Amino acid sequence: MAHYEWLLFDLDGTLSDPAEGFINSMNHALEFHDFTPRPASELTLHIGPPLEQTMAHLIGSSDEKLIRAMVDKYRERYGESGYAENTLYPGITEMLEKLSRNDSIRLAVCTSKRADFATRILKQFNLHHYFEFVSGGDVGIAKWQQLEKLLAERRITSRTLMIGDRHFDLSAAHKNKLHAAGVLWGYGSRLELQEHKPTYLFERPGQIDETFT
Template sequence: MLLRAVLFDLDGTLVDSLGDIATAMNHALQQHGLPPHPEAAYLRFVGEGVAKLAERATGGAAPSLQGQVLATYHAYYDTHLFDRTCAYPGVEAALAELAADGVRLGVLSNKSDDFVKRLAARLLPGVTFSAVYGERPGIPRKPDPTAALALAAELGVAPDACGFVGDTSVDMDTAKAAGMYGVGVTWGFRTAEELRAHGARAVVSSAGELLAALRTAAP
């Protein structure tokens, strides 16, 4: 095993959360007199933090209205976090095997930090994460590499001995900017073509393939 640590995105990578995100945002939009969107539209809306989600879902409405929608979304999502969201098949077992190999595991998401911690703890109870972080004040969101580099340092691992797994161009751009080994997963919110175009070193379509790719990575 050449990688000593692996960082994972959350939404679309470890957990399938699209339905709950779409329902919560559509609820917020309707509460403020705005039209809802088909669930599939949220495949393109998510990935760059909740403020960008609100901007896209509202069609670039005035910042004050975006703020109101965001507050309503947050309050609703807080109590509906686990309605439909679940871990992807085989992911928990694959991560547990990595941990058994001695690989340190972390989560780095652009989702609100509290939500990330709650989702990881409840939906992946069999995985020992060394650190779990979402969006936090004063720390740039992905694809800025600041948070990824800080997390690698916290785990005591050099960036070039660290993998970064995600399902969007944002994740692959983060991996590249941080000097980490980027692995894209195709079961999430974006396409294999997008992942490859943004520098994925490997693209996988199952938890088994993910485990194999990380175990044989050659940074």
């Protein structure tokens, strides 16, 4: 087993399920800009990627000004109530508590979600104290660029394992020559994750602390 200095967790689909707040806030933005709201089954397919990519896909437009306005409208509702419409996956608190007892491993979060929203969610579930920092995304910033910056600023080292539920997490890690692990309780399928050759593929949160404690 490789020795890692950092376990870097994605948030949505990995630590918590954002579906309700995501769906409600996305449809709020769509309806405000006179687009038809979409069913939950369609929208949940878009949990994970940066918001501007999802907006562009849903409205079939590359109009950057419109997409930015829709992202802002999404975030307006998300900041008011959507962030709280979030469910912690079973076993996450116990997993983090056990990992926190391992003095040789440091924990942090790297999410495409804006950092202040991510911090609110972690505090809502009383998880914030387990993590040394929260790296959040912004419009136009891909996850691989977030990781690149964390490495350049020496906030993480090359001995970092990125843990997430979508192929974006795995490919971002590999682009930065980092190892990656997939989790199967989120929004990425086993096939999606296996195609990106994860070092580990976890079926339940307890397997993470069993592996590293």
